Amino acid sequence: LYEPLLSEKNSTRVETGEGDSPLPDDLTRDSVELPDLSEPELARHYTRLSQMNWSVEMGPYPLGSCTMKYNPSFTEDVAADPNAAVHPDRSVRSSQGTLELLYDLQDYLGRIGGMDAVTLQPPAGAAGEFAGILVAKAYHEANGDDRSEVIVPASAHGTNFASAAMAGYDVVELPSDDDGRVDVEALDAAVSEDTAALMLTNPNTVGLFERDIVEIAEMVHDAGGLLYYDGANLNALLGRGRPGDMGFDIMHYNVHKTFATPHGGGGPGAGPVGVVAELAEFLPKPHVRERGGSYELYDPERSVGKVHGYLGNWLVLVKAYAYIARLGDEGLADASAKAVLNANYLAENVDLEVPYSPFHHEFAATAGDRDAADVAKRMLDYGVHPPTTKWPEFVPEAMLTEPTEVESRDSLDDLAHAFNASLGDSEEELEGAPSRTTAQRIDQTDAARNPRLSWHALDDGEE
């Protein structure tokens, strides 16, 4: 299986001066060289490439912390509605459909997270984190409160650190306790009048619920800080517990995780941010509200401003709305139940130790004396996608596994088989893996040492 680059098939250089040019020469480039192929050739190119790609419609995608669920087809049709294809600079009067849908989604997300106000502007989870931290910062500044630190558990997603840093905060890393949860004593030591916020994921990145969450919230609040909820693992809690009820002040939602919008090979996502009432005036602008049966945009009084040029990833939000409307209360609660059941059932059938429990929607198994990354590569040969490996770091040779609710028992059994068969294979087989895939093991080191980032950078003679 090998598909040449578009440029290797046929390229043409076109002079912009050919034919009539509506611009003087000094305003135009001379020429442009691009692939030049017919529609049938392009259709085959992309069809073949698609056949060289794993997806959630092909089989399990148990990447821990990524919540790769089935993406219902009908949500695509809704997003393709011609009436959804509107420009953000239309008048509010002529955009009532869009605004109503956004308003209702704000409302749904508020209910689901136990939050009082929700912005839909952040175009991804990390952008949501950034927006949320901006809100915290604006809140403290409004109080004349100069705080310089954001506390983040060592096991947190890398984005938490980066988002806090982007907002100008110093990041204070918090170690885990022996049970894999927040070390409350360490937190007590870390929290101070410099603490702007504590960012937490709950269940955390090994699937454990932070049992001391109420105490943690009190500690942070007593010090004048805010509690931020990273929504990456919200799928474990749907209908079972709400961040707002646990004392969180700010949270983001990852709609491509919890609400099954397609991940699209890397994006687009959407990272709505919910806040408690006290923080609503700081949300990004504009915001949608309802007045006398119609919907309007307004700028919250002390808005942090913009985190996206317009109002975010609209079409993704439409799909998230569709998913929530389809499931309703009963479906949402069932999603978390089955996600947790699946993780527990799978762990039961995988021949690996799981150091931390009781876990919920995901578990961090340890590959012990095997290299977790090699085991993962070998799993590819058994026709499944492997879990997240070597993360979180405090679990040795971690294989962080999240099957989600969409897997059937049969497919979990297949997945367990792939784990166990890989573990039973020799070191040589592991290091030589994968061999039954489109590409064999790819040299990452060389890719980074000798970056070739476009077809221009490839040697002509290379195959």
Add this chain to the structure above:
Amino acid sequence: LYEPLLSEKNSTRVETGEGDSPLPDDLTRDSVELPDLSEPELARHYTRLSQMNWSVEMGPYPLGSCTMKYNPSFTEDVAADPNAAVHPDRSVRSSQGTLELLYDLQDYLGRIGGMDAVTLQPPAGAAGEFAGILVAKAYHEANGDDRSEVIVPASAHGTNFASAAMAGYDVVELPSDDDGRVDVEALDAAVSEDTAALMLTNPNTVGLFERDIVEIAEMVHDAGGLLYYDGANLNALLGRGRPGDMGFDIMHYNVHKTFATPHGGGGPGAGPVGVVAELAEFLPKPHVRERGGSYELYDPERSVGKVHGYLGNWLVLVKAYAYIARLGDEGLADASAKAVLNANYLAENVDLEVPYSPFHHEFAATAGDRDAADVAKRMLDYGVHPPTTKWPEFVPEAMLTEPTEVESRDSLDDLAHAFNASLGDSEEELEGAPSRTTAQRIDQTDAARNPRLSWHALDDGEE
């Protein structure tokens, strides 16, 4: 690669009496047992099955006489227009859009074939043949002319024989001459006052133009017979010659061949039938006409009646219309030019004798002392779809090859390579082929000797 049957994944038997039944027991069945799977499981089932299937978007599909061209995506979108989803029993007044489109398509096809009137009712090419022969029969009967025979060249498509027989005609088979064309002397001998029609494909099934077509037409007409054009090979003639101009009285169009509607793994197609003015009153009912700017349905005066319960395969006709509208005069003429060029270029590069020429859109190579079917199976191992084999029968070990205009020179070169590499392989390799495919060589004899036509017929223990 193996995908279990739906029934092997999960089936449930449901009693129809469960819950409230709105009918008395004696009007209902007791129960029904069907596959019982969730949407994610079904999505994966069909996605995996699709990945076990060749299609024209994967590569060349050079089946001679089948004209497997690229099917433009946009035609699907047009057919999915909600306004196309109408019921045939609506009033004419409320169906003007559908009727206008059908009327215009009748007109387009008339121009393309050089015919005076066209019915769109036949749901496939063979149904078109049947409808056309019914028209011929009605015409003769209207003339008080009792004719019992339809003449068909030995090299014709099997449907010609079957359609004529279905209409109650005796089929007279006409041999080919040494040049691969109609044997005019033999025709002279065969034509008589019993001749209802001669059915011809032109270019014929080895791609040769029937040079004596004008003489042939005269012979048939002089005997009081009609000349029928089988449109299967019309792609070779687009914009170059029209059946109506050659003396044909009746013709069918294969829209999934000439006009690129997708073949759908076997159908649906559409087989419109064009006739000269004299025969228009015999066309199936109802027919579309325009009166004072609006469109209506009417029954032609001496209509042969119905060949489909309604008006045929509407959604297929919409796609054909879209294709014709996209190409226009220039595109249609280019399609035939490139189809013929591609066939000639490919033949030039294949290491096989092509006994008959000058061929147009397709050529019948002979595999000589190799088994054409085995060569074809071996070609599968080289990643292409092979040509039609062992047909037409008068070409020994025929490999009837029709690349169509959509192949690029590169893909024709790949195809030639697959031919030549297969021919270079040993008998053992040919007989053992294919080995790199989803399934290896399939036992056709056993399938027919021991028919297992449903999952009910499979032994439980079978894998």
Add this chain to the structure above:
Amino acid sequence: MTRGSPYAPHTDAETEAMLEAVGVESQEDLFDIPEGVRFDGEFGIEARSEREARREMSRTLAKNDDLTEFLGRDHHSHYVPALVDDLSRRSEFLTSYTQYQPEITQGFLQVLFEYQSMLVELTGLPVANCSMYDAATALAEAARLAGRVRRVSGTRVLVPEILHEGKRGVLDNYVAGTDLTVETYAMDDGTVDIDALRAQVGEDAAMVYAENPTVRGSIEPRLSEIGDIAEENGALFCLGTDVVALGLLEEPAAVGADVVVGEADALGMPTSYGMGLGLFATREEFLRQVPGRLVGASEDAADMRAYTLTLQTREQHIRKERATSNICTNQAWVALRTAMHVASLGPSGLVDLAKQCVTDAESLAAELSGLKGVRAPVHDRHHFREFVAHVDQPATAIASDLESEGFAVHVVGEHRLQVCVTDLNAAKTDALVSAFEEVL
């Protein structure tokens, strides 16, 4: 880049090189067409860009009025899950050809095998083909089968007097080339008049055809008696039905059906101006007389289960004029969609949908009957999806007025309308009733 066909990939340079390889100077040189019958290519059809073609056709289609259709009469549709559109449009399915090379078309073959299996389950008959064009051609093929099989000596095909005109028309044409004749038998209050049929049938009958539900939506209460009458007279019993009705109504095999025909595209397809999917199932003994394609299971050289088109010696490309039928291209992709829809529903979903066809029709008939000047259903029968309503005023006028209100119903008699309700229009029944009140 390309001029001419946007779907021909040749650049000018490539065309030149290829002409040179072939050894001719121009494309025209490749055509061996006598001068007298050459054509100059001027059809007078203007080429459009993709965008223009879409816009133009979209405008044309928008000339169809925006009506809520309460229409049925052999062309039914139900809500099609998005899954079906999405997966059936995958090019591997949509743009593939008939499975003449089964080793690389196992996917489609398996889907067709599963489709056949679903129909076997639903009809109770062991052989189902993988499609006819529509119910009308399926019925006509059934009659031709009856004319061919050895155990039938008669030549008369009996069909109900209330029958869709399209079915009758196709049947007439399909048997015109045989020694079969078609005649009608009487109905009694919308379903078969059993006594009349018994009296009429005789030993020279080749086939008795009955429908359940009928084209009027009535559910036949005495199916097995019809089967018995046919059997006793040496005729085949052909039953017409549809794929949803099969989920609830009596199993055809259980009432003695020899052949089952009908529409299967009530599942899987949107309303599509009568485009259909003919289902065709029969007994094992008629296997070699079946028209159309059959997919069977077999094994490959590695002894794995594999699927293939089978018993092709029945077909026209092998048997020519002695084939069981001339059908070649069929409705395979529609069958794929139907199979996907059946699988999406599952057994409970199918049974529930079928029950809804009964209850919704019943409720709507009752509501209409509550209006002054309307009586429904006319027939004292249970109904499936649709029913006939008597209206005191002229039916044509009422239908026309309803159309102005945005609703379409059938006119089936001077004072008779026919109304069909499915999950697609069920939410609009109140509006229909109001419109009736308005126009009565």
Add this chain to the structure above:
Amino acid sequence: MTRGSPYAPHTDAETEAMLEAVGVESQEDLFDIPEGVRFDGEFGIEARSEREARREMSRTLAKNDDLTEFLGRDHHSHYVPALVDDLSRRSEFLTSYTQYQPEITQGFLQVLFEYQSMLVELTGLPVANCSMYDAATALAEAARLAGRVRRVSGTRVLVPEILHEGKRGVLDNYVAGTDLTVETYAMDDGTVDIDALRAQVGEDAAMVYAENPTVRGSIEPRLSEIGDIAEENGALFCLGTDVVALGLLEEPAAVGADVVVGEADALGMPTSYGMGLGLFATREEFLRQVPGRLVGASEDAADMRAYTLTLQTREQHIRKERATSNICTNQAWVALRTAMHVASLGPSGLVDLAKQCVTDAESLAAELSGLKGVRAPVHDRHHFREFVAHVDQPATAIASDLESEGFAVHVVGEHRLQVCVTDLNAAKTDALVSAFEEVL
């Protein structure tokens, strides 16, 4: 079959068996949530069937008025070929995750590599990442990059006074946590006032940002001078543009651009309420400071070319708070669509489309200028897609009246409207001009 989530495949029996295997009695037993913070599951959100959800949302969206939009201002769209919708929707692309296992995601990686390559060609810069969220975040990331790179010592980011408010807002937020400051420089007749800029820039500038075309559609005539000014003062030159403009206007590398940002979704996406695709390209020397993902070529164990995400040590999941950016999920699928659209156009198609953006805007401006009370374009510049028109009457009133006639335009001043024309609305310019006549 299933209750609860329609996308969880568990039958009751399977659930029971799995619970037993796990060793608990009920699903609830698996949740380790203290009683005080448990939730009862009652959000008050009603579940809908797929059909109901579609119908309801379709009705809601239909509340958007049916307007012909002549709107642009950083959110542009062109006709998207059906091919792009069809192929991008293939589930192998749409439902895949980031390519952390490159051996089974070569397809998407190659598409992203091709996307990067197209941007390299169009910008003339050797490094393009595989997406930012939108032009605004791309600009903001460019400023942060300028703040990080060694050769820049200044801290002032200079942006044009005419700038989309969304870009300015995001930029302000992205630099708030750094020592960078943002200030505006003057424009002259719609494009950069070169002399004012030269006077203002100084040695403490970190970055000079200019746009071509501007948010008003004006084509910048003195780009290379801006580049020179930036270079002479040790600042980076960041150029904002879009993927169509790149097909015709001056090549950014040729005018000294260090970073190119802008919207790439002008190709590949329908109008989508501001959803974007931030393009980001830069010089080789800044490679390790680039935000976002990069796809590189490498080899696999069989020495075949293969693609992989590379230089990930820049990213947050490795480098945490020292990452070049917090971006993780990006707009990969939009980039795939854009690449497909560019490939569909080919070089001639892209150049032609860009030329059309100039000529259509020019023609429409001329036609509007022909009306009494309108003058267009206001700026004595060439324009791309859009331009500003002076209207004698209050702009708000005219825009509102035009909306009643079915057209949307921007109000950008008391007496200024902005009008954008692309292939999507070009067929309606006559109607727009008539509507103007109507409302003036």
